[in-house]
Amino acid sequence: MTADTARDLTEGTEPGSATAAANPFDASDWATPFGLPDFEAIRPEHYVPAFAHALKAHEAEIAAIAGNEAAPTFANTVAAMERAGAALDRVANVFFNLTGSNTSPELQAIERAVAPQLARHSSAITLNPELWARLSAIDADAEALGAEERRVLDRYRVRFQRSGAGLAPEAKARIAEIAIRLAELGTQFGQNVLADERDFVLPLDGEDDLAGLPPFLRDAAAEAAGERGGQHSHVITLSRSLIEPFLVFSMRRDLRALAYAAWTRRGENGGATDNRAIIAEIVRLRAERARLLGFDSFAHLKLDDTMAGSPDAAMELLRNVWKPALQRAAEEREGLQALVRAEGHDFALEAHDWRHYSEKLRRAEHDLDETEIKPYLPLEGMIRAAFDTASKLFGLTFEEVRDVPRYHPDVRTWLVRNADGSEVGLFLGDYFARPSKRSGAWMSAFRSQERLNGDIKPIIVNVMNFARAPRGEPTLLSFDDARTLFHEFGHGLHGLLSDVTYPLLSGTAVSRDFVELPSQLYEHWLQQPEVLRAHARHVRTGEPMPDALLERLLAAATFNQGFATVEYAASAIVDMTLHLSAAGEDGLDVVAFEADALRRIAMPAEIAARHRAPHFAHIFSGDGYAAGYYSYLWSEVLDADAFDAFRETGDIFHPETAQRLRRTIYGAGNLRDPREAYTAFRGRLPSIAPLLKKRGLAA
Known part of the structure; x- marks a missing residue:
């Protein structure tokens, strides 16, 4: 299926036709064990009519809620919106799971068509003035709503506000246009990265090319070669589970350099899969959206409704970790360079060497060999x-x-x-x-x-x-x-x-x-x-x-943690700096911007950021982690402190603590503000000290 044939999902096959009758999405429930999607009956051609019918059904449900002549209540507005869209959720959940885990050219064409359609549909809901008026008019106190109902009402109001519900008509229209374009760009970004990952193979033909590779990696490289047609006996792909051990074990420095260059240059190779222009447009549109909503930057918009609350708070955490990590990484670098010299080489350590010599140093210091583990x-x-x-x-x-x-x-x-x-x-x-x-x-x-x-x-x-x-x-x-x-x-x-x-x-x-x-x-x-x-x-x-x-x-748990912390934190700092900046307004050279941001924090030349911008899918293939990659570190402050709750009992499976963890964290969803949720589990907010100790960055 081409993008042209999938372009307008509102013009799908009408119910009752031969195609629709055979569509597995037509049934209201899956007639399968446990209600699993009927994966084996679903074909690519089913998605366009399924999306078309589900979108029409949801539009009708929303129109009925917005046009309800009865006074707005939680039941006839919020609960009704929560019940609406079941058919759309059903098809979207299957489709987008498969576009990530088992895609095809047919699914990718549909994805490029459906992403802007769904963005348009979502904007039509959150920018609907009648819906916004109804949400605004509900009196939680008068209705004596329970805690969960109050939380749902609050989340709907925040979602609508952050989507532009309170803006003037011209601004609303522009917000909707931006959402549609960002959906197109994010989809293309992700597909470009996948294409670069799929298309690269490093052939390893002969014992010379395999030098240093342990049996498990040789076996995996042979399996990968077979999956790609068998033209070579062994290949290394850009799957992390292949390329990372190859960078660790290969004795061929020239091949490590080739593989590492391909890994770090995904999305930056010119041609149809190059992501640099896409990033510039994404950053510009995000900045424009933030301004329309009254925020100084996209980072301010994104963090306004998070646990951190502001870019300053997130950057403070990153700075607090960056300085000791940089010092630790410098010590690690000297140890690796000394090992290079001890082997009789005179080259300066480079990024494609770090993992190789780090593993050798780990063996020397901890008598630890990956092949033994x-x-x-x-x-x-x-x-x-x-x-x-x-x-x-x-x-x-x-x-x-x-x-x-x-x-x-x-x-x-x-x-x-x-x-x-x-x-x-x-x-x-x-x-x-x-x-x-x-x-x-x-x-x-x-x-x-x-x-x-x-x-x-x-x-x-x-x-x-x-x-x-x-x-x-x-x-x-x-x-x-x-x-x-x-x-x-x-x-x-x-x-x-x-x-x-x-x-x-x-x-x-x-x-x-x-x-x-x-x-x-x-x-x-x-x-x-x-x-x-x-x-x-x-x-x-x-x-x-x-x-x-x-x-x-x-x-050896804290071995090489300077490197690990620096490569992660560098990506988080670039992400935040990029989304605090308005550089995208006048055109953005993302590679130059990234290099400058890293220079200003004294990024070691021997370490590359864990995710370089042209392939940074966390922040550009959708905006889930945009201005939010710091979240892993923020959550690590929480997790290091939270596990101490078990340590303090002397039992890592302490029943009462585990029960409280399930009730307040794992089972609670978004029932309460995250600070309240963490305090309900731990009795207080966390300190950064357990994190620094866990990473070996403090005594």
Whole structure:
């Protein structure tokens, strides 16, 4: 399907036609086990008519609410809006999950067409003067609304205000135009990055090219070569689970340089997939939108409704971490350069060398070898570890179900229950890298928990990009991979354990700088000796990780943390600086801007930002983390302090603390302001000290 044939979703196939009759989205519910989407019946050609019908239905529902002649009440306005749009949510949840995890040229064409249509539809709702008047007129006190209803009403009012509901007609029209254009640009940005990742391969032909690569990486590179047609015996792709270990282990400095250049220049290669002009337009439009809404910058707009509250607060945290991280990174650099000299080389350490020599230094200082660790971290074992931790904390059980629809053969499904046997929801795991999947790891929902429309159980998915082992062999994870699995499963629990009435408040629908708390907090359990002793077992013998190896692994937890903190914080600082600036107004050379921003904070030449702007999908493929990449660090302040609540009891699975954690954080969705939510769990707001200690940046 071309973009032309998908352009106007309001002109889809009419209900009752032969095409519509065969459309799996026509039924009000999926006639499948657990109400899973009927993945195996859905075809690309079903989406355009499904979106068309769902948009028309939602438009009619909104028109009825806005035109209701009865006096506005919570029930006939807010609750009615929460009930509206079920058909649209249904098709959108399936479609956008698949465009990230299992896309195709057909889906990408539809995505380019549907994104501006949905932006136009959303703006028509939030800029509707009748709806805004009804929301403004509801008297929460007169209706004696409960706490959850008050929160939903407040969130609707904030959402409408931040979308321009209170503006003059001309400004509203411009806000709507900006939203449509940003949807187009964000979609193209993400597709460009995926194209650069998909199209690059570094062939490794012969033993010379494979020098230094351990068996697990050779196997993964051979598997990747087979998936890409088998023209080469081994290839390295831009999947993080391949390129990062290649940069660690390859003895070929020239090949490391080639791979690293491709990795860092995604979206910056000229031609149809170059993102630099797209970024300039996005930044300019975001700045214009912020001004129309009365804010000094897009960063001020974005952080006005967050836990941080202002760019100054976020930047203060980044500055407090940057100085000790920079000092630590300088010490690490000297150690690596000394190792280069000790090997008889006279070159200056470069960015593509850091991971290689860092691993050698880790071996020397901690007697720790990645190839020694990985056999104790099989994917199956780490999945069990994540599940067992949830069982000990929250009483959950996980039963794998096999005879259910799947959107890809790799996908696995588990039924999740409470300790009393009651159903929590479904958890889907999609663990392996493939060309049809964007890079990274994430959690999403095919269906979110709520009770307004019945006792709706969530369907949550974790998507990873682990390098698959050869057929018949177990996939082994690095410790960073295992941490990623725990991180995303923490997000998954945030969605699964949601216990709210209204869809708007469900699961992860919280402030951006609070949403990483449940995921980053969950990582802590992976690093506890009793969890590793129980689950880090040798893939062949089943023997637990030896105590000596376990102790060395945990002792190295803060190794290279100067580097890790600098590469992350640099990206966060560039993100915030970019969105505080009005540079986009007169045209923006994003690469020059980024270089200048890094120069001003004395970024070490030997370290690159974790995400360079041309491929920084967090902030440009949509605006979820735009002016918000600092959120990971903000949430890390919370998670370091929150885990101390368990340490202080002397029991990392302390039942009362775990119960309070489930009630106030994992299960609470957006029932309350994030500061109130954290205080409800911890009794106070956090300090930065546990974070600095966790990263080894303070004594």
